[in-house]
Every structure is written in C-alpha cells, then in structure tokens.
Amino acid sequence: MTSKAQINEVGLFVGGSNYIGDIGPEYYINPNNIMGGVIYKWNLNPRIALRGTFTLTNVSSDDADATNIARYNRGMRFTNSIKELALGVEFNYFEYNLDDYRKTHTPYLLVEFAAFNYNVVSRETAPYQYEYESKTAYAIPFGIGYKTKLVYDFAIALEIRxxxxxxxxxxxxxxxxxSLRFGNPDSNDWYILTGISLVYSFGRPPCYANPN
Structure with missing residues (x-):
C-alpha cells in the first residue's frame, strides 16, 4: 500500500497591504488597505512547490500618520491601485503532505518574480491638476509563511510577502x-502583502509515492 501526495493546490487569499516609501509612516508591516487574489501551486515534492498568484489591491499613505516630523509637516498623501502577477518557488521547512498526518503543517520560505501594473502622473495640466497613465514594472518579492491542514483536502496559510x-x-x-518632486531619489518604493489563504488540494503525481 502506498500514500501519494496531492500535486495541485488552488485557492483564494485575502488580507491587507501597505506601502513603504517617501510618504507617510515608515512601518514595514502596517496593512491599511484590503488585498485579495487567487493562487495556484504545483507540488514538485514534499519540500518544493512552484506557484503563481494574481493579486488586486490599493496602496495608500498619508503624512498625517507619520512619526517623522518633517513628513508630518509636509502633509502629502496618495492612493494608487496595483494589479500583480507573480511566479515563484515555495520551500517548505518540513516535508508537507496532507495525506500523512505527520506532515500536515510547516513553515515555508517564498521567492518570486512579479510584474505589476499601477498608475503614474504623466503631466501637470494646471497647478496641482494631473493626468495619469498606466505603467507596468517589476519587483523581486520574497516572503515567509506557515501552512497547515484545515479539514479533508483543504489547507490554510498565513503569509507575509x-x-x-x-x-x-x-x-x-x-x-x-x-510639485511632485519629493523624498529620496535613491530609495525605491516597497509594498507589503499580509494575509491568509485557503487552498484545495487535488490530483496525484504519476510517479511520486511513499512506501510504508
């Protein structure tokens, strides 16, 4: 008799996002906007999974919330929308297999490459009046998480990316x-995604099996 690990995982994730840059507070994890998306994973083996995610969120910040007095007195704020597609690899600290009660939970490390779309100012049409355009750029994402079996073929994870x-x-x-020249030109922007995911596991690899 053999126990075969499930190879596919598909699900949803929800949580919050925050920005780190030249406006507002400088907290690294400070979710202040709702984020959500879909996720797919393909488990190569109990330690490594390939994954893809599509995420929608807004990012915003306000100098009124800054602890830096110079930022607080400046009084700038903004909101932007982000659509992100990311592909990456998930490395499990322990072997992970929902069909084996000894291997149903593990911390993991995440390394990805992401493309994201957002809005930028293209020109100033009048004092403090602007035109915007869409822009696509790239990010190097990394993160950590912890996942565990919920019930049957469902699992839940807490993740920070x-x-x-x-x-x-x-x-x-x-x-x-x-009017839009501010901050440190040598420091690029970050955004952080913090949330939980619910995934359903299905399918079995043709070759992978654990003998009793």
Missing amino acids: ARYTFEDDIDYNNNEIN
Whole structure:
C-alpha cells in the first residue's frame, strides 16, 4: 500500500497591504488597505512547490500618520491601485503532505518574480491638476509563511510577502514636475502583502509515492 501526495493546490487569499516609501509612516508591516487574489501551486515534492498568484489591491499613505516630523509637516498623501502577477518557488521547512498526518503543517520560505501594473502622473495640466497613465514594472518579492491542514483536502496559510520594486513613483513622485518632486531619489518604493489563504488540494503525481 502506498500514500501519494496531492500535486495541485488552488485557492483564494485575502488580507491587507501597505506601502513603504517617501510618504507617510515608515512601518514595514502596517496593512491599511484590503488585498485579495487567487493562487495556484504545483507540488514538485514534499519540500518544493512552484506557484503563481494574481493579486488586486490599493496602496495608500498619508503624512498625517507619520512619526517623522518633517513628513508630518509636509502633509502629502496618495492612493494608487496595483494589479500583480507573480511566479515563484515555495520551500517548505518540513516535508508537507496532507495525506500523512505527520506532515500536515510547516513553515515555508517564498521567492518570486512579479510584474505589476499601477498608475503614474504623466503631466501637470494646471497647478496641482494631473493626468495619469498606466505603467507596468517589476519587483523581486520574497516572503515567509506557515501552512497547515484545515479539514479533508483543504489547507490554510498565513503569509507575509514583501515586494521590492525598481520604481520610485508608486506615490506619484515625478522629478519632472516641481510639485511632485519629493523624498529620496535613491530609495525605491516597497509594498507589503499580509494575509491568509485557503487552498484545495487535488490530483496525484504519476510517479511520486511513499512506501510504508
């Protein structure tokens, strides 16, 4: 008799997002907007899974919430929307297999590559009046999580994903427009996704099996 691990996982995740940059507070984990999306995983073996996610969220920040007195006195704020597609690898600290009661939970490390779409200011049409355009950029995401079996073929996970972007304009910073020239030009923006996922596992690999 053999026990075969399930190879596919599909599900939903919900939680919060926050931005780290030149506006507002500088807390690394401070969810202040709702985020959500879908997730798919393909388990190569009990230790490694390939995964893809699609995420929708807003990011926003306000100098009124800053602990830095210079930011507080400046009084800037912004809101932007983000659509993100990410592909990556999940490394389980312990072997993970919902069909084996000894292996139904584990912490994990996540490394990804992400493309995200957001809005930037294209030009100033009048004092403090702007036109916007869509922009696609890239981020190097990494994260940590903990997952455990919930019931039957369902599992739940708590996860924190950090996105280091190669951009400094998620907050509409624009060095070509005087009213939007602010902050540190040598420091790019981040956004953080914190939440829980619920996934359903199905399918069995043709070759992978654990003998008794």
